[in-house]
Amino acid sequence: MTSRELPRHYHVWDAHDYRMVVAGCLEGLSDEQIAVRAGRTVAALRDRGGYFVDPVPGNTCAAWSRLREELTLNPEYDWEATVRRRHAAEQLPYWDEAGDALLRRTWEQSAPTAGPGRWLRGRGRRESRTRMADLEEDLGIHEFEIAKRLRYLKLAQNIVEVAERLGARDDGVLAARARMLSDRLAVTLWLLIVTDESGGVLSCSLHPTQDAAVTAKDAAAQKFRKHPLAVWTICGRSVGDGVIGDESLTGDFDTGVAPVVNLDELDFG
Template sequence: MTEVLPPRHNRPWIHEDYDRTFEALRQGLSDDDIADHVGRKKSAVARRLRDLIRHVSEHQRPPFRAKALESFRGILEEDPGFPWEEKARDFHRSTGRPWWVPGAEDILRTAWESGDQTMHELTRTLCVREDHIADWMVRTGSASNTIEVVERLGCLPGGRLEANARIARDKASMLIWVLILTEQRIGVVHTSLHHDKESASHELDSLLPPDDAPLNYRSPHRWMIAERIVGEGHIRSTKSGSFFPQADPE
Protein backbone atom coordinates (compact mmCIF):
# COMPACT_ATOMS: atom_id res chain seq x y z
CA MET A 1 0.00 0.00 0.00
CA THR A 2 1.39 3.41 -1.03
CA GLU A 3 2.04 5.80 1.85
CA VAL A 4 0.09 9.05 1.64
CA LEU A 5 2.55 11.85 2.39
CA PRO A 6 1.47 15.07 4.12
CA PRO A 7 1.11 18.17 1.91
CA ARG A 8 4.31 19.86 3.08
CA HIS A 9 6.49 16.75 3.06
CA ASN A 10 10.08 17.55 1.99
CA ARG A 11 9.29 21.22 1.35
CA PRO A 12 11.62 23.87 2.73
CA TRP A 13 10.63 25.21 6.15
CA ILE A 14 9.14 28.68 5.81
CA HIS A 15 7.81 31.33 8.19
CA GLU A 16 4.28 29.89 8.03
CA ASP A 17 5.49 26.41 9.08
CA TYR A 18 7.02 27.77 12.27
CA ASP A 19 3.97 29.95 12.89
CA ARG A 20 1.63 26.94 12.67
CA THR A 21 3.93 24.83 14.84
CA PHE A 22 4.12 27.31 17.71
CA GLU A 23 0.44 28.15 17.39
CA ALA A 24 -0.39 24.46 17.80
CA LEU A 25 2.01 24.10 20.76
CA ARG A 26 0.37 27.03 22.54
CA GLN A 27 -3.06 25.53 21.86
CA GLY A 28 -1.97 22.35 23.64
CA LEU A 29 -2.50 20.07 20.65
CA SER A 30 -1.11 16.54 20.71
CA ASP A 31 2.00 15.64 18.75
CA ASP A 32 -0.06 13.97 16.01
CA ASP A 33 -2.44 16.92 15.78
CA ILE A 34 0.49 19.34 15.57
CA ALA A 35 1.90 17.36 12.64
CA ASP A 36 -1.50 17.46 10.90
CA HIS A 37 -1.80 21.18 11.58
CA VAL A 38 1.64 21.88 10.09
CA GLY A 39 1.18 19.44 7.21
CA ARG A 40 4.33 17.44 7.90
CA LYS A 41 5.24 14.11 9.44
CA LYS A 42 5.50 14.11 13.22
CA SER A 43 9.12 13.01 12.94
CA ALA A 44 9.90 15.98 10.66
CA VAL A 45 8.36 18.47 13.10
CA ALA A 46 10.21 16.88 16.03
CA ARG A 47 13.50 16.90 14.11
CA ARG A 48 13.23 20.59 13.29
CA LEU A 49 12.31 21.52 16.88
CA ARG A 50 15.22 19.46 18.19
CA ASP A 51 17.58 21.36 15.87
CA LEU A 52 16.07 24.62 17.05
CA ILE A 53 16.52 23.67 20.72
CA ARG A 54 20.15 22.77 20.00
CA HIS A 55 20.65 26.21 18.49
CA VAL A 56 18.82 28.12 21.24
CA SER A 57 20.48 26.23 24.11
CA GLU A 58 24.09 25.93 23.00
CA HIS A 59 25.30 24.56 26.33
CA GLN A 60 22.35 22.25 26.94
CA ARG A 61 22.23 18.78 25.51
CA PRO A 62 19.29 18.64 23.08
CA PRO A 63 16.50 16.16 23.84
CA PHE A 64 15.93 12.99 21.91
CA ARG A 65 13.86 13.72 18.82
CA ALA A 66 10.82 11.97 20.30
CA LYS A 67 10.91 14.40 23.26
CA ALA A 68 11.47 17.59 21.24
CA LEU A 69 7.84 18.71 21.17
CA GLU A 70 7.47 18.08 24.91
CA SER A 71 10.64 20.06 25.57
CA PHE A 72 9.29 23.04 23.65
CA ARG A 73 6.06 22.85 25.60
CA GLY A 74 8.19 23.36 28.70
CA ILE A 75 10.04 26.27 27.09
CA LEU A 76 6.74 28.00 26.20
CA GLU A 77 5.36 27.37 29.67
CA GLU A 78 8.38 29.12 31.21
CA ASP A 79 8.44 31.87 28.58
CA PRO A 80 5.01 32.40 26.92
CA GLY A 81 6.50 35.21 24.83
CA PHE A 82 9.30 33.04 23.44
CA PRO A 83 10.54 34.90 20.31
CA TRP A 84 10.30 31.94 17.95
CA GLU A 85 10.55 34.04 14.77
CA GLU A 86 13.80 35.68 15.84
CA LYS A 87 15.26 32.33 16.96
CA ALA A 88 14.14 30.50 13.84
CA ARG A 89 15.54 33.21 11.55
CA ASP A 90 18.85 33.15 13.42
CA PHE A 91 18.93 29.35 13.20
CA HIS A 92 18.45 29.50 9.43
CA ARG A 93 21.14 32.15 9.04
CA SER A 94 23.69 30.28 11.15
CA THR A 95 23.12 26.99 9.32
CA GLY A 96 23.17 28.43 5.81
CA ARG A 97 19.45 27.91 5.24
CA PRO A 98 17.38 30.59 3.50
CA TRP A 99 14.78 32.41 5.60
CA TRP A 100 11.53 32.47 3.65
CA VAL A 101 9.51 35.52 4.66
CA PRO A 102 5.69 35.39 4.97
CA GLY A 103 4.10 34.99 1.55
CA ALA A 104 7.33 33.80 -0.11
CA GLU A 105 5.72 30.67 -1.54
CA ASP A 106 2.96 32.67 -3.22
CA ILE A 107 5.55 35.03 -4.71
CA LEU A 108 7.63 32.14 -6.05
CA ARG A 109 4.65 30.22 -7.36
CA THR A 110 3.25 33.26 -9.15
CA ALA A 111 6.65 34.15 -10.59
CA TRP A 112 7.09 30.66 -11.97
CA GLU A 113 3.61 30.40 -13.46
CA SER A 114 3.58 33.87 -14.99
CA GLY A 115 7.23 34.26 -15.93
CA ASP A 116 6.91 37.98 -15.18
CA GLN A 117 9.87 38.18 -12.77
CA THR A 118 13.50 37.38 -13.35
CA MET A 119 15.72 35.52 -10.94
CA HIS A 120 17.50 38.80 -10.14
CA GLU A 121 14.19 40.45 -9.18
CA LEU A 122 13.22 37.49 -6.98
CA THR A 123 16.50 37.50 -5.09
CA ARG A 124 16.05 41.20 -4.31
CA THR A 125 12.40 40.75 -3.29
CA LEU A 126 13.00 37.74 -1.04
CA CYS A 127 16.58 38.49 0.09
CA VAL A 128 17.77 34.94 -0.60
CA ARG A 129 20.37 33.49 -2.94
CA GLU A 130 19.40 32.42 -6.44
CA ASP A 131 20.49 28.82 -5.83
CA HIS A 132 18.09 28.70 -2.87
CA ILE A 133 15.26 29.82 -5.15
CA ALA A 134 16.23 27.19 -7.71
CA ASP A 135 16.27 24.54 -4.98
CA TRP A 136 12.77 25.62 -3.88
CA MET A 137 11.47 25.36 -7.45
CA VAL A 138 12.82 21.82 -7.84
CA ARG A 139 11.84 20.53 -4.37
CA THR A 140 8.27 21.79 -4.72
CA GLY A 141 7.87 20.29 -8.18
CA SER A 142 7.55 23.57 -10.07
CA ALA A 143 10.66 22.71 -12.08
CA SER A 144 12.13 19.33 -12.84
CA ASN A 145 15.77 20.47 -12.56
CA THR A 146 18.14 23.43 -12.27
CA ILE A 147 18.45 23.72 -16.05
CA GLU A 148 14.73 24.38 -16.37
CA VAL A 149 14.86 27.05 -13.64
CA VAL A 150 17.69 28.93 -15.38
CA GLU A 151 16.01 28.72 -18.78
CA ARG A 152 12.79 30.19 -17.38
CA LEU A 153 14.00 32.73 -14.80
CA GLY A 154 17.60 33.40 -15.80
CA CYS A 155 20.59 33.64 -13.48
CA LEU A 156 23.48 35.88 -12.49
CA PRO A 157 26.30 35.60 -15.08
CA GLY A 158 29.27 33.90 -13.48
CA GLY A 159 27.29 33.05 -10.35
CA ARG A 160 26.80 29.79 -8.46
CA LEU A 161 23.51 28.95 -10.16
CA GLU A 162 24.94 29.41 -13.64
CA ALA A 163 27.79 27.05 -12.70
CA ASN A 164 25.35 24.49 -11.30
CA ALA A 165 23.25 24.65 -14.47
CA ARG A 166 26.32 24.25 -16.68
CA ILE A 167 27.40 21.16 -14.73
CA ALA A 168 23.85 19.79 -14.92
CA ARG A 169 23.80 20.25 -18.70
CA ASP A 170 27.13 18.47 -19.05
CA LYS A 171 25.85 15.57 -16.97
CA ALA A 172 22.53 15.44 -18.83
CA SER A 173 24.41 15.03 -22.10
CA MET A 174 26.14 11.94 -20.64
CA LEU A 175 23.06 10.42 -18.98
CA ILE A 176 22.07 6.89 -19.98
CA TRP A 177 19.45 4.42 -18.81
CA VAL A 178 20.52 0.81 -18.37
CA LEU A 179 17.98 -2.01 -18.71
CA ILE A 180 18.91 -5.43 -17.32
CA LEU A 181 16.57 -8.43 -17.48
CA THR A 182 17.33 -11.75 -15.77
CA GLU A 183 15.53 -15.06 -15.98
CA GLN A 184 15.38 -17.32 -12.94
CA ARG A 185 16.98 -20.36 -14.56
CA ILE A 186 19.71 -18.91 -16.80
CA GLY A 187 20.58 -15.49 -15.37
CA VAL A 188 20.98 -12.34 -17.46
CA VAL A 189 19.05 -12.57 -20.74
CA HIS A 190 19.11 -8.92 -21.83
CA THR A 191 21.17 -5.77 -21.31
CA SER A 192 20.65 -2.53 -23.23
CA LEU A 193 21.39 1.20 -23.04
CA HIS A 194 18.80 3.91 -23.68
CA HIS A 195 18.72 7.69 -23.99
CA ASP A 196 15.69 8.06 -21.70
CA LYS A 197 13.59 6.13 -19.18
CA GLU A 198 10.59 5.89 -21.49
CA SER A 199 12.47 3.99 -24.19
CA ALA A 200 13.92 1.62 -21.57
CA SER A 201 10.42 0.94 -20.19
CA HIS A 202 9.09 0.34 -23.70
CA GLU A 203 11.89 -2.12 -24.38
CA LEU A 204 11.11 -3.94 -21.13
CA ASP A 205 7.44 -4.28 -22.07
CA SER A 206 8.44 -5.84 -25.39
CA LEU A 207 10.69 -8.38 -23.65
CA LEU A 208 8.39 -9.70 -20.93
CA PRO A 209 6.16 -12.62 -21.95
CA PRO A 210 2.59 -11.56 -22.77
CA ASP A 211 -0.20 -12.56 -20.42
CA ASP A 212 -1.67 -14.97 -22.97
CA ALA A 213 1.59 -16.83 -23.59
CA PRO A 214 1.71 -20.52 -22.61
CA LEU A 215 2.73 -20.99 -18.98
CA ASN A 216 6.03 -22.70 -19.90
CA TYR A 217 7.05 -19.46 -21.68
CA ARG A 218 6.23 -17.31 -18.67
CA SER A 219 9.10 -18.11 -16.33
CA PRO A 220 9.95 -15.70 -13.45
CA HIS A 221 11.97 -12.65 -14.49
CA ARG A 222 13.59 -9.82 -12.60
CA TRP A 223 14.35 -6.47 -14.18
CA MET A 224 16.20 -3.26 -13.37
CA ILE A 225 16.19 0.16 -15.04
CA ALA A 226 19.03 2.32 -13.74
CA GLU A 227 19.88 5.97 -14.40
CA ARG A 228 23.65 6.29 -14.71
CA ILE A 229 26.46 8.65 -15.66
CA VAL A 230 29.92 7.23 -16.29
CA GLY A 231 32.11 7.78 -13.23
CA GLU A 232 29.29 8.52 -10.77
CA GLY A 233 28.76 4.97 -9.51
CA HIS A 234 25.38 4.10 -7.99
CA ILE A 235 24.26 7.51 -6.73
CA ARG A 236 21.42 7.91 -9.25
CA SER A 237 17.95 6.37 -9.33
CA THR A 238 17.33 2.66 -9.85
CA LYS A 239 13.95 1.06 -10.38
CA SER A 240 13.52 -2.71 -10.19
CA GLY A 241 10.76 -5.27 -10.18
CA SER A 242 9.77 -8.87 -10.76
CA PHE A 243 7.53 -10.78 -13.14
CA PHE A 244 5.99 -13.94 -11.70
CA PRO A 245 3.62 -15.79 -14.04
CA GLN A 246 0.27 -17.00 -12.76
CA ALA A 247 -1.03 -20.45 -13.59
CA ASP A 248 -3.75 -20.54 -16.23
CA PRO A 249 -7.24 -20.93 -14.75
CA GLU A 250 -8.66 -24.38 -15.28
Protein backbone atom coordinates in the same frame (compact mmCIF):
# COMPACT_ATOMS: atom_id res chain seq x y z
CA MET B 1 11.70 3.54 9.32
CA THR B 2 10.99 3.94 5.60
CA SER B 3 10.52 7.12 3.57
CA ARG B 4 6.77 6.39 3.53
CA GLU B 5 6.68 6.51 7.33
CA LEU B 6 8.92 9.61 7.46
CA PRO B 7 7.90 11.59 4.36
CA ARG B 8 9.68 14.78 5.55
CA HIS B 9 12.89 13.12 6.76
CA TYR B 10 15.93 15.04 5.41
CA HIS B 11 13.70 17.71 3.89
CA VAL B 12 14.45 21.36 4.52
CA TRP B 13 12.44 22.78 7.42
CA ASP B 14 10.05 25.50 6.24
CA ALA B 15 7.33 27.62 7.83
CA HIS B 16 4.73 24.88 7.39
CA ASP B 17 6.89 22.39 9.30
CA TYR B 18 7.48 24.79 12.17
CA ARG B 19 3.78 25.67 12.44
CA MET B 20 2.88 21.98 12.48
CA VAL B 21 5.21 21.40 15.43
CA VAL B 22 3.88 24.39 17.37
CA ALA B 23 0.28 23.33 16.72
CA GLY B 24 1.07 19.86 18.07
CA CYS B 25 2.57 21.34 21.23
CA LEU B 26 -0.45 23.58 21.77
CA GLU B 27 -2.75 20.57 21.31
CA GLY B 28 -0.84 18.71 24.00
CA LEU B 29 0.41 15.95 21.70
CA SER B 30 3.34 13.79 22.76
CA ASP B 31 6.73 14.11 21.08
CA GLU B 32 6.06 10.87 19.25
CA GLN B 33 2.67 12.07 17.97
CA ILE B 34 4.13 15.36 16.75
CA ALA B 35 6.97 13.52 15.01
CA VAL B 36 4.48 11.31 13.16
CA ARG B 37 2.44 14.33 12.12
CA ALA B 38 5.58 16.17 10.99
CA GLY B 39 6.91 13.13 9.15
CA ARG B 40 10.24 13.22 11.02
CA THR B 41 12.04 11.33 13.74
CA VAL B 42 11.62 12.24 17.40
CA ALA B 43 15.35 12.98 17.56
CA ALA B 44 15.10 15.42 14.65
CA LEU B 45 12.11 17.07 16.30
CA ARG B 46 13.94 17.62 19.60
CA ASP B 47 17.10 18.77 17.85
CA ARG B 48 15.05 21.48 16.15
CA GLY B 49 14.01 22.88 19.55
CA GLY B 50 16.93 25.30 19.50
CA TYR B 51 15.40 27.09 16.53
CA PHE B 52 12.18 27.95 18.39
CA VAL B 53 13.87 29.34 21.51
CA ASP B 54 17.37 30.52 22.28
CA PRO B 55 19.36 27.29 22.47
CA VAL B 56 21.16 25.94 25.49
CA PRO B 57 24.76 25.19 24.40
CA GLY B 58 25.30 21.44 24.15
CA ASN B 59 21.76 20.58 25.25
CA THR B 60 19.18 20.53 22.47
CA CYS B 61 16.67 18.62 24.61
CA ALA B 62 16.65 21.51 27.10
CA ALA B 63 15.65 23.89 24.29
CA TRP B 64 12.81 21.55 23.27
CA SER B 65 11.55 21.41 26.87
CA ARG B 66 11.74 25.20 27.09
CA LEU B 67 9.66 25.50 23.92
CA ARG B 68 6.93 23.36 25.44
CA GLU B 69 7.05 25.34 28.67
CA GLU B 70 6.96 28.66 26.81
CA LEU B 71 3.94 27.66 24.73
CA THR B 72 2.14 26.40 27.83
CA LEU B 73 2.67 29.71 29.64
CA ASN B 74 2.22 31.90 26.59
CA PRO B 75 0.36 30.38 23.62
CA GLU B 76 0.96 33.64 21.71
CA TYR B 77 4.74 33.28 22.00
CA ASP B 78 6.39 34.72 18.87
CA TRP B 79 8.39 31.63 17.99
CA GLU B 80 8.63 32.62 14.32
CA ALA B 81 10.80 35.64 15.09
CA THR B 82 13.30 33.34 16.80
CA VAL B 83 13.18 30.83 13.94
CA ARG B 84 13.81 33.55 11.37
CA ARG B 85 16.71 34.89 13.43
CA ARG B 86 18.30 31.44 13.69
CA HIS B 87 17.92 30.81 9.98
CA ALA B 88 19.52 34.16 9.19
CA ALA B 89 22.38 33.51 11.62
CA GLU B 90 23.10 30.16 9.99
CA GLN B 91 22.53 31.51 6.46
CA LEU B 92 19.66 29.10 5.90
CA PRO B 93 16.74 30.15 3.70
CA TYR B 94 13.42 30.49 5.52
CA TRP B 95 10.66 29.52 3.15
CA ASP B 96 7.13 30.59 3.99
CA GLU B 97 3.87 30.83 2.03
CA ALA B 98 4.63 34.34 0.76
CA GLY B 99 8.02 33.29 -0.60
CA ASP B 100 6.60 30.22 -2.30
CA ALA B 101 3.78 32.28 -3.80
CA LEU B 102 6.31 34.73 -5.25
CA LEU B 103 8.25 31.84 -6.80
CA ARG B 104 5.08 30.43 -8.35
CA ARG B 105 4.03 33.81 -9.78
CA THR B 106 7.47 34.53 -11.19
CA TRP B 107 7.73 31.06 -12.72
CA GLU B 108 4.29 31.30 -14.32
CA GLN B 109 5.05 34.76 -15.72
CA SER B 110 8.41 33.76 -17.15
CA ALA B 111 9.14 31.92 -20.37
CA PRO B 112 12.11 29.76 -21.37
CA THR B 113 14.86 31.40 -23.41
CA ALA B 114 15.52 30.25 -26.94
CA GLY B 115 18.05 27.79 -25.52
CA PRO B 116 20.82 27.36 -23.00
CA GLY B 117 23.50 28.94 -25.18
CA ARG B 118 23.22 32.47 -23.80
CA TRP B 119 23.87 31.71 -20.17
CA LEU B 120 26.12 28.72 -20.91
CA ARG B 121 28.51 31.01 -22.70
CA GLY B 122 28.31 33.44 -19.80
CA ARG B 123 27.30 36.27 -22.16
CA GLY B 124 24.19 37.99 -23.39
CA ARG B 125 22.52 38.72 -20.05
CA ARG B 126 25.01 41.15 -18.58
CA GLU B 127 23.12 44.20 -19.83
CA SER B 128 19.67 43.17 -18.65
CA ARG B 129 18.44 42.34 -15.17
CA THR B 130 17.21 38.78 -14.79
CA ARG B 131 14.13 37.56 -12.98
CA MET B 132 16.44 35.57 -10.74
CA ALA B 133 18.20 38.76 -9.65
CA ASP B 134 14.81 40.24 -8.75
CA LEU B 135 13.96 37.16 -6.70
CA GLU B 136 17.28 37.30 -4.85
CA GLU B 137 16.64 40.92 -3.93
CA ASP B 138 12.98 40.42 -2.93
CA LEU B 139 13.58 37.26 -0.89
CA GLY B 140 17.09 37.88 0.42
CA ILE B 141 17.93 34.30 -0.61
CA HIS B 142 20.80 33.08 -2.79
CA GLU B 143 19.96 32.09 -6.36
CA PHE B 144 21.07 28.48 -5.90
CA GLU B 145 18.74 28.06 -2.90
CA ILE B 146 15.95 29.56 -4.99
CA ALA B 147 16.68 27.04 -7.73
CA LYS B 148 16.52 24.18 -5.23
CA ARG B 149 13.18 25.45 -3.91
CA LEU B 150 11.77 25.63 -7.44
CA ARG B 151 12.67 21.97 -7.85
CA TYR B 152 11.17 21.09 -4.47
CA LEU B 153 7.91 22.81 -5.47
CA LYS B 154 8.00 20.75 -8.69
CA LEU B 155 7.95 23.90 -10.79
CA ALA B 156 11.34 23.20 -12.35
CA GLN B 157 12.60 19.79 -13.38
CA ASN B 158 16.25 20.70 -12.87
CA ILE B 159 18.61 23.66 -12.45
CA VAL B 160 19.25 23.86 -16.19
CA GLU B 161 15.59 24.74 -16.66
CA VAL B 162 15.83 27.33 -13.88
CA ALA B 163 18.85 29.01 -15.48
CA GLU B 164 17.22 29.01 -18.91
CA ARG B 165 13.96 30.44 -17.60
CA LEU B 166 15.03 32.89 -14.88
CA GLY B 167 18.68 33.54 -15.64
CA ALA B 168 21.78 33.10 -13.50
CA ARG B 169 24.82 35.15 -12.54
CA ASP B 170 27.59 34.49 -15.04
CA ASP B 171 30.15 33.73 -12.33
CA GLY B 172 27.73 32.14 -9.85
CA VAL B 173 27.28 28.63 -8.53
CA LEU B 174 23.94 28.18 -10.29
CA ALA B 175 25.40 28.88 -13.74
CA ALA B 176 28.39 26.63 -13.09
CA ARG B 177 26.23 23.75 -11.84
CA ALA B 178 23.78 24.23 -14.72
CA ARG B 179 26.60 24.02 -17.26
CA MET B 180 27.85 20.76 -15.73
CA LEU B 181 24.35 19.30 -15.58
CA SER B 182 23.67 20.31 -19.18
CA ASP B 183 26.72 18.33 -20.29
CA ARG B 184 25.69 15.38 -18.12
CA LEU B 185 22.12 15.32 -19.44
CA ALA B 186 23.48 15.00 -22.97
CA VAL B 187 24.75 11.48 -22.09
CA THR B 188 22.09 10.49 -19.54
CA LEU B 189 20.00 7.34 -19.74
CA TRP B 190 16.78 6.92 -17.78
CA LEU B 191 15.76 4.15 -15.39
CA LEU B 192 12.18 3.13 -14.64
CA ILE B 193 12.10 1.22 -11.36
CA VAL B 194 8.95 -0.23 -9.80
CA THR B 195 9.11 -1.33 -6.15
CA ASP B 196 6.69 -3.04 -3.80
CA GLU B 197 5.74 -1.97 -0.27
CA SER B 198 8.90 -3.48 1.21
CA GLY B 199 11.23 -1.84 -1.28
CA GLY B 200 11.73 -4.99 -3.35
CA VAL B 201 12.20 -4.31 -7.05
CA LEU B 202 9.33 -5.56 -9.25
CA SER B 203 10.70 -4.16 -12.49
CA CYS B 204 13.71 -2.21 -13.74
CA SER B 205 14.13 -0.97 -17.32
CA LEU B 206 16.46 1.40 -19.20
CA HIS B 207 15.27 4.13 -21.60
CA PRO B 208 16.99 6.71 -23.84
CA THR B 209 14.92 9.69 -22.64
CA GLN B 210 12.75 10.68 -19.71
CA ASP B 211 9.70 10.86 -21.99
CA ALA B 212 10.34 7.28 -23.09
CA ALA B 213 10.52 6.17 -19.46
CA VAL B 214 7.24 7.95 -18.69
CA THR B 215 5.62 6.23 -21.68
CA ALA B 216 6.84 2.86 -20.41
CA LYS B 217 5.50 3.64 -16.95
CA ASP B 218 2.06 4.46 -18.36
CA ALA B 219 2.08 1.28 -20.45
CA ALA B 220 2.92 -0.80 -17.35
CA ALA B 221 0.26 0.78 -15.14
CA GLN B 222 -2.32 -1.96 -15.58
CA LYS B 223 0.21 -4.70 -14.86
CA PHE B 224 1.30 -3.19 -11.54
CA ARG B 225 -2.10 -2.05 -10.23
CA LYS B 226 -2.45 -5.52 -8.73
CA HIS B 227 0.25 -4.36 -6.30
CA PRO B 228 -1.69 -1.65 -4.40
CA LEU B 229 1.42 -0.18 -2.79
CA ALA B 230 3.69 -0.36 -5.82
CA VAL B 231 5.73 2.79 -6.42
CA TRP B 232 7.45 3.84 -9.63
CA THR B 233 10.59 5.93 -9.82
CA ILE B 234 12.10 7.46 -12.96
CA CYS B 235 15.65 8.73 -12.60
CA GLY B 236 18.40 9.86 -14.91
CA ARG B 237 21.84 8.25 -14.65
CA SER B 238 25.09 8.66 -16.54
CA VAL B 239 28.34 6.72 -16.43
CA GLY B 240 29.91 6.91 -12.96
CA ASP B 241 26.72 7.69 -11.08
CA GLY B 242 26.13 4.16 -9.76
CA VAL B 243 22.68 3.90 -8.16
CA ILE B 244 22.97 6.95 -5.90
CA GLY B 245 21.49 10.28 -6.90
CA ASP B 246 18.47 12.55 -6.98
CA GLU B 247 15.23 11.08 -8.28
CA SER B 248 13.49 13.02 -11.05
CA LEU B 249 9.98 11.62 -10.79
CA THR B 250 8.22 9.27 -8.40
CA GLY B 251 4.65 8.21 -7.75
CA ASP B 252 2.18 5.37 -7.40
CA PHE B 253 -0.03 3.92 -10.12
CA ASP B 254 -3.32 5.19 -8.65
CA THR B 255 -2.77 8.76 -7.48
CA GLY B 256 0.49 9.50 -9.25
CA VAL B 257 1.93 10.83 -6.00
CA ALA B 258 4.19 9.05 -3.52
CA PRO B 259 7.14 9.75 -1.22
CA VAL B 260 10.56 9.92 -2.80
CA VAL B 261 12.20 6.51 -2.95
CA ASN B 262 15.78 6.35 -1.68
CA LEU B 263 17.60 4.31 -4.32
CA ASP B 264 20.28 3.44 -1.79
CA GLU B 265 17.69 1.46 0.19
CA LEU B 266 16.25 -0.59 -2.67
CA ASP B 267 16.59 -4.35 -2.62
CA PHE B 268 17.88 -5.48 -6.02
CA GLY B 269 18.41 -9.05 -4.76
